[in-house]
Amino acid sequence: MDWIFSVANPLILPPGVFGRARQGAFNFHDGPLPRYAGTHATSWALLAQESEYAITWHRIDDGVDTGDVVVHRQVLIAPTDTALTLNLKCYEAAVEGFRELLTGLAKGELTAYPQALVNRSYFPRRRRPDAAGCLRWDRSAQDLSAMTRALDFGPYHPNPLCLPKALVGDEVVTVRRLEVLPRRSGIPA
Template identity: 75%
Template sequence: MGHVIAAALCGDALFRDWAARADILCVANVEEFSALVNSEPVEWMFSIANPFILPADVFRRVRRGAFNYHDGPLPRYAGTHPTSWALLAQETEYAITWHRIDHGVDTGDLVVQRQVLIGPTDTTLSLTLKCYEAAVEGFRELLTGLTNGTLAARSQALANRSYFPGGRRADASGSLRWDRSAQDLSAMARALEFGLYHSNPLCFAQGSPGE
């Protein structure tokens, strides 16, 4: 869209390879990234599926704003693994969010939200892929608004906030209890399906011993 990516802080080899092919400076860690922001003017910063915790003084030095992609609707599904928790709750409507980065976790002002519908057979893997597609369209909207000066931000209704910490696990460690309905069992199994190429950070769906 005509902008220059000054640098990328890459969390994995695929991202680093992409940055190298695109001739984008790739910094190795948060310290290098912080030094770069200190030494050069940075207009915008975007945190996208980011495993790093950035110090507050880093994003505060960004001239025109720092923004984060969250794969869930805020403030209702703040925290980690929101796609899994939404499937466990048997939601049918969902959303992704781009929001400003502030001192809290997923608490910044909302700038773009895109609806994502949950199908009856969606798993965490398929819902996450739907979210990525919505995130790309949302990013185009975000960048257009920043470029044209038309971006509108709104505060979150934090009274309606639900937060899911990284250490939280599914009920009964993912055990499929045979006294539950088929609908509940399906939701549990689909919520804990991350696909072959993604590690499962929650737990695996499992039957009772002897079943």
């Protein structure tokens, strides 16, 4: 084959696979590289309360999310974005980025640049948010909102990273929605 395009692929392609592409192999990553390499990048960005984000198309090499960047598209994060809505924005940007990638390949005008790996953050598949997604009442309302939105994939699909939850008495309950009020209620957490 001439090209390999890995899109929303949860598996790391081994060199024996991407090495068979005569012209090149490219991966879509739902985050700005090298800053949000690894898995669940959108959730980690929401947990960090980022307001700007991006998607990346990069060459596949022997590392994980380390290849040269060929397309980088900005994605803005709204204060109400959840993991689901940010992922949808990223997929929309990925389609536009893919068009840009294909146009560059067709015209022979694709520009690639190496990642500044000293700025790299990597989020492995097994990493989980603090307290396994349990809301901690000693945190600010903004932090609790960020945790809830970062782990929200909508009502039909639980986030594989983990679910936002609260300890109520001796019970652990899933938190589906959290609203930050304009002022304190005066009621203890």
